[in-house]
Amino acid sequence: MKSRRVSNIGVSSNRDRPLKALRNYHRLIDQVDNVCRRIQEAYAEQIACEKGCAGNCCRIHLSVFPVEAISLAVALKKMPQEMVRHIRQKARQVNSFGPCPLLEEGACLMYASRLIICRTHGLPMRNEYRGHRYIGFCRKNFRKLDPIPDKAVIDLDCLNNNLAAVNQLFVSEFPDRVDLSPRISIVEALLLNL
Numbered sequence: 744m745k746s747r748r749v750s751n752i753g754v755s756s757n758r759d760r761p762l763k764a765l766r767n768y769h770r771l772i773d774q775v776d777n778v779c780r781r782i783q784e785a786y787a788e789q790i791a792c793e794k795g796c797a798g799n800c801c802r803i804h805l806s807v808f809p810v811e812a813i814s815l816a817v818a819l820k821k822m823p824q825e826m827v828r829h830i831r832q833k834a835r836q837v838n839s840f841g842p843c844p845l846l847e848e849g850a851c852l853m854y855a856s857r858l859i860i861c862r863t864h865g866l867p868m869r870n871e872y873r874g875h876r877y878i879g880f881c882r883k884n885f886r887k888l889d890p891i892p893d894k895a896v897i898d899l900d901c902l903n904n905n906l907a908a909v910n911q912l913f914v915s916e917f918p919d920r921v922d923l924s925p926r927i928s929i930v931e932a933l934l935l936n937l
């Protein structure tokens with residue numbers, strides 16, 4: 744996988760610029776973290792998620808919005824060079840059915856900068872498929888609570904709408920500048936050359 748160049752997003756010429764443009768995304772992350780924390784605290788005995796879990800939930804290959812990809816790439820750029828090289832090497836070698844390249848010894852190498860989907864993963868999410876509403880969650884969680892209370896459920900549509908709006912605003916701050924597809928894989932994000 745080749746690394747892609749995002750030459751004119753301004754990361755090297757103006758260090759504050761992408762950070763300012765990412766502010767809405769980081770605010771959304773804070774809100775998502777608060778919601779997740781509240782659920783995790785209120786239903787601690789119902790949640791099996793932990794570092795090193797053998798459930799393999801990080802084996803899903805995801806695509807993300809440009810705002811998420813740039814945020815991940817900016818966070819990676821701030822890491823020690825040796826770790827950057829290590830992560831990029833893993834990203835180049837990843838196979839499409841293998842684990843996320845950021846998963847190592849049961850933990851995320853960029854846990855503090857992980858994506859929103861990784862922050863909410865495993866928790867109950869209200870979703871809709873072909874007109875049918877359902878609550879999706881990891882079956883290791885909430886095994887002894889049926890039905891799942893409303894206050895333990897995250898509204899996926901609402902979250903996705905907020906994320907899409909934040910992404911639209913981010914992209915609009917760089918008209919004709921962000922040379923990115925509407926969706927970017929995690930591997931591509933890790934190989935972005937800012």
Ligand code: SF4
Nearest residue numbers: 792796798800865881
């Ligand atoms: S979501 Fe499921 S598989 Fe992933 S860490 Fe939580 S309990 Fe384990």
